[in-house]
Each structure stands twice: as C-alpha cells, then as structure tokens.
Amino acid sequence: MALNKTWNQHVVKKENKSLVLNVIQSSSPISRADIASITGLNKGTVSSQVTELIDEHLIYESGPGKSSGGRRPVMLLFNKIAGYSIGIDLGVNYILGLLTDLEGNICKENYIKIKDLSFDEIMEKLYEVIDSLIASVPSSPYGIIGIGIGVPGTVDNNGNILLAPNLKWKNIHLKEILEEKYHIPIVIENEANGGAHGERKFGIGMDTKHIVYVSIGIGIGVGLILNGELYKGNNGFSGELGHMTIDINGKDCRCGSKGCWELYASEQALDDYAAQLKLTSLSEEEISLESLLSLAEKGE
Numbered sequence: 272m273a274l275n276k277t278w279n280q281h282v283v284k285k286e287n288k289s290l291v292l293n294v295i296q297s298s299s300p301i302s303r304a305d306i307a308s309i310t311g312l313n314k315g316t317v318s319s320q321v322t323e324l325i326d327e328h329l330i331y332e333s334g335p336g337k338s339s340g341g342r343r344p345v346m347l348l349f350n351k352i353a354g355y356s357i358g359i360d361l362g363v364n365y366i367l368g369l370l371t372d373l374e375g376n377i378c379k380e381n382y383i384k385i386k387d388l389s390f391d392e393i394m395e396k397l398y399e400v401i402d403s404l405i406a407s408v409p410s411s412p413y414g415i416i417g418i419g420i421g422v423p424g425t426v427d428n429n430g431n432i433l434l435a436p437n438l439k440w441k442n443i444h445l446k447e448i449l450e451e452k453y454h455i456p457i458v459i460e461n462e463a464n465g466g467a468h469g470e471r472k473f474g475i476g477m478d479t480k481h482i483v484y485v486s487i488g489i490g491i492g493v494g495l496i497l498n499g500e501l502y503k504g505n506n507g508f509s510g511e512l513g514h515m516t517i518d519i520n521g522k523d524c525r526c527g528s529k530g531c532w533e534l535y536a537s538e539q540a541l542d543d544y545a546a547q548l549k550l551t552s553l554s555e556e557e558i559s560l561e562s563l564l565s566l567a568e569k570g571e
Contacts, residue, residue, distance in 0.1 A: 284320075287312060291320040295330050295349050296374075302344035321347060328353050328412040351376070354413030357404050359420040360462060361397065363437040363489035363539075368400040370407060373416075375473055379407045390440065394448070401453070417455055420445065421462030423490055427506055430459035436514075436525035437490050437539070462486060467494025468501050485512075491533040513537070 287310075294306050307317045324330045333346045351374040360367040364386050370379040381400050385393060405415055422445070424435025430446035449457045460468075467484035470476040476484075482496035491513030495502040503509050513533035514526045521530025534540060538560050545558050550566065 287316060288320045288323060291317060292324055292329060292349075295324070295347050299330075299348040300333055300346035302346055304344060306347070349374070352409070352411055354411055354416040355408050356416055357401060357418040359397070359400065359418065360465075361393075361420055361422045362462075363423055366393075366396055366400050368404050370404045378409075379404060390438075390443070393438070398452070415453075415455055417458065418449065418453065419458040419460065419465070420449075421460055421465035423462050423488070423492060425511060426459055426461045426464075428503070430457070432459065434526065436527075439525070461492060461494070463492030463494035464501055464503065465494070466492075467496050471496050471499070471501075487537060489537060489539045491537050 290310050291306055291312070294309050295301055298305075298309070303314065303317050303321055306312075306321070307314045310317070312320075321330070325332065329350055330347050331350050333348050351372045354373055355378065356371050356373070358369045358371060362385075365382065365384050368381040369377050371377055381403050383396060383400060385396055388396070401418065408414060422432055422435055423437055424440060425433045427433055432440055432443040432445055434441055435443070446457045446459045463484060463486040466486050467476075467482055470482060470484055476482040476496060480496070480499040482494075484494040484496070486492040486494070493512040495509060514524065514528060514531045516528055516530045517532050517535065518530030522534045523529055524531040524534055541560065541563065542558050545563055550558065550563065550571075
C-alpha cells in the first residue's frame with residue numbers, strides 16, 4: 272500500500288512539473304504567482320517545481336516584472352537552448368535536415384539532392400546529414416534530445432514504414448535502426464502528417480481546429496488535423512489520398528494499384544509529361560521541377 276502511495280505521489284509530482292514547464296514555455300516571461308493562477312496549483316507546489324526546473328537548466332530567472340502592487344515579481348523564462356532537436360524531411364529526391372532549439376527555431380540547415388539510390392545508399396546519405404548536424408550542436412546541458420523524420424510513405428503507430436512506394440521501401444524498421452545507432456529517441460512520421468502538425472503548432476493552422484494539409488512533391492500526401500489533433504486512423508494509415516484511384520483503368524502505380532491521383536497531378540507526373548514533350552532546359556540538363564521553372568521564367 273505504501274509503495275502504491277509513493278508511486279502515485281511520484282506520478283503526480285511529475286505531472287505537476289510538466290504542467291509548470293509547459294506554462295512557462297508557452298507564456299514566458301511569467302511569475303510564480305501567475306503560474307499558480309493558471310495551473311490551479313498552490314504556491315508552495317509551484318515554487319518547489321520551479322526550483323527543480325532551474326536546477327535542471329530547463330528554465331531560468333530574469334529581472335523583475337511589473338508589479339500590481341507590492342514587490343515586483345521575479346520572472347521565469349524557458350531555456351530554449353537547454354538542448355536541441357533534429358528534424359529530417361526524407362524526400363524521394365532530396366534529404367533536408369534541420370537543427371532546432373527547443374522552441375523550434377532553426378539553427379542550422381543541411382540539404383542534399385538524391386536520385387534513384389538504393390536503401391543502403393539513402394541510409395548512408397541520411398547518416399551524413401544527421402552526423403553533420405550533430406557536429407554543429409553548441410554546448411548545452413542536454414545536447415540532442417531527439418530526431419524526428421518525415422517519410423513519404425505509410426507509417427504505422429509504432430513508427431514502422433510499411434510502404435514508401437516512391438522510395439521502393441517496404442517494411443522498413445527505420446526507428447529501430449536509428450535508435451540503435453544514435454541512442455536517442457527517434458520519431459518516424461508520414462511527411463504530410465508531420466507537415467500538418469507543424470502548421471497546427473507553428474504556422475497557418477495555429478488558430479483553427481481543422482486542417483487539410485496537402486503535400487505535393489514527387490508524390491502527393493495528405494495530413495489531417497481534426498478537432499486540434501492529428502488524425503491517423505486506428506492503425507496510422509489515414510490521409511494517403513495520393514493513392515486514391517481516380518482512373519480505374521489508368522496507369523500502374525508503384526503502390527500496386529492503378530490510376531492513383533499522384534500519377535496525374537504530382538511533380539513526377541509533370542516531369543514525365545515534360546519528358547514526353549522532350550522539354551529540356553537551355554543547358555540541356557536533366558528534366559526536373561527546377562529546370563522546368565527556369566524554362567517558364569525564360570518565356571518557354
């Protein structure tokens with residue numbers, strides 16, 4: 272019975288600390304009194320949690336704020352450089368890596384192009400991007416706290432890539448591979464779901480509860496935010512509208528179906544049509560979205 276009580280106290284304390292940290296992160300600079308008012312926690316609990324968070328370098332004190340009468344309160348701020356995270360957009364023809372602080376501000380970027388590489392070759396390039404970002408991390412209490420990777424394919428709720436047709440991947444346990452190599456938390460998500468979540472948190476969707484996010488690249492992906500939450504379905508498979516059949520007698524798709532939407536409306540479809548028309552840039556380079564845009568800008 273005593274063990275259960277101790278455990279329950281530990282859980283409550285952890286939840287209270289998380290609550291206090293989240294309030295400071297979203298509302299800093301903020302006083303202890305205002306934290307107590309927002310959270311409903313008593314001032315003694317807030318004070319003890321704040322002390323621990325300061326000791327853990329997750330927050331810090333700044334100069335006094337405005338007084339509403341009496342002594343001016345000491346203000347608390349979130350320490351956004353206590354650690355860093357890495358975000359990877361793993362495209363079909365590129366890898367984009369970002370190093371961010373704990374508020375999502377971009378500190379460094381690494382972009383490389385890829386084309387028609389094997390799984391092992393892509394992994395080698397992925398390691399290069401991640402390693403370069405890790406090497407650039409400033410000194411901080413916690414270093415890299417995690418890596419998030421958006422992939423152009425179906426990802427289950429355990430982070431396994433079941434199918435990424437445009438990469439020719441099937442049943443890839445990328446999360447396990449990277450966690451074994453880097454020994455830090457790894458999050459794998461469908462790239463359109465990641466984009467929808469990003470717009471909800473940082474972008475155009477901050478003030479709305481419902482978002483349909485369409486990602487158009489080599490393929491087409493869709494991420495859904497419903498009632499303020501990412502909608503993934505029971506198994507994490509929702510939103511694959513790029514592989515919705517729009518012509519039952521249409522072209523064969525790498526996903527195994529026929530007439531999928533992305534065969535007609537994606538960047539790849541544009542490149543294929545340009546190839547049929549034998550369009551090239553003035554420098555006779557390989558057909559790409561960039562080369563077609565260049566032709567268009569030159570009046571072609």
